[in-house]
Amino acid sequence: MGKSLDTGEHTRVGIIGCGAIIAQYLANFRRLDQIELVAVADLDPTRAQAVADDYDGVRALSVEGLLAAGDVDLVLNLTIPAAHADVALKAIAAGKSVYGEKPLAATTAEARQVLEAARVAGVVVGCAPDTVLGTGIQTARKAIDDGLIGAPISATATMVTPGHERWHPNPDFYYQPGGGPLLDMGPYYVSALVTLLGPVVSVVGAASHTRNERTIGSGPRAGETVPVAVDSHVTGVLVHASGALSTLLMSFDAVKSKSPNIEIHGERGSLAVPDPNHFDGDVQVFPLGADDWQNLPVSAGYVDSGRGFGIADLAATPQGTEPRAGGQLAYHVLEVMESMLASARTGSAVQIKSMAARPEPVELTTLAAQVAEVSS
Structure with a gap:
């Protein structure tokens, strides 16, 4: 059904925050060829370790260790809303792109800081909902x-x-x-x-x-x-x-x-x-x-x-183009x-002072992993 999306390369993802919502992301990451989950972190190390034990190839790290990891391209920020901006800013400072759970930040003042930091660093900001x-x-x-x-x-x-x-x-x-x-x-x-x-x-x-x-x-x-x-x-x-x-x-x-x-x-x-x-x-x-x-x-x-498809969509977005589930819309x-x-x-x-462009429509699309399943 529809066309398929194949970015040709993996986006290596590290997750900060292993609360209730992570289960939905993990389920979808397992069927998204475009996403390679490499590390997880949580203020409660036992929660991060539980995820790592259940997901092949994933390391449980401290938050600082994940931010410093050279094999993390994008940080998925699943912390509570009050921490969204702080974690995003730290990830951006470490040279990582960020995709966060909604809202982008607790306030627009914090959200502006996130978008400006990303602009200066040359990294991408995405945000749920996808x-x-x-x-x-x-x-x-x-x-x-x-x-x-x-x-x-x-x-x-x-x-x-x-x-x-x-x-x-x-x-x-x-x-x-x-x-x-x-x-x-x-x-x-x-x-x-x-x-x-x-x-x-x-x-x-x-x-x-x-x-x-x-x-x-x-x-x-x-x-x-x-x-x-x-x-x-x-x-x-x-x-x-x-x-x-x-x-x-x-x-x-x-x-x-x-x-x-x-x-x-x-x-x-x-x-x-x-x-x-x-x-x-x-x-x-x-x-x-x-x-x-x-x-x-x-x-x-x-x-x-399902949750996480916005990250695959972001990975397929041409450089310099705002993702559909992007920071400007979230702001x-x-x-x-x-x-x-x-x-x-x-x-x-x-x-309202901001004027986000209406995101581009999505053609009827089946992701590459699903195409492989259907054809096998």
């Missing part, structure tokens, strides 16, 4: 670009959950500065909206929270409470440069939403877009005058993708979210 490169968002984007719904007018993006403390054994950082539903889950939704509708020029936001503490529901700390220092329900309107208006709702306070995660409404139809926290899913269209929703065939994006998304929270505090609209 979910926007999957077949779900990319098929929806192609439908918009092909004019299937006419000129986009508006969008709604909704994420409702009672809170990650119900399943995460160490949820503290979700409720500290740099966390909250907007900075935690918002990157998936705002990145998708920018991919679908283009950059944002201004925002209006409102926010609240219902509880001052949360009770951990699983793991060895079950029953322990953690304080809430951020707003846990955020909503607002994003004004895109195209003129389209997106309404965003991110909540750790409510229970569930029945509506699709993202809907795009145009002059000649509407699109139901799958969960932007996933890489695939059905895209549906309701054309003007139709009687019901219609499923669209998969037509764009990386097939059967723009972070500024949008930070500005929503600022607007919530002041009650006034906030103008």
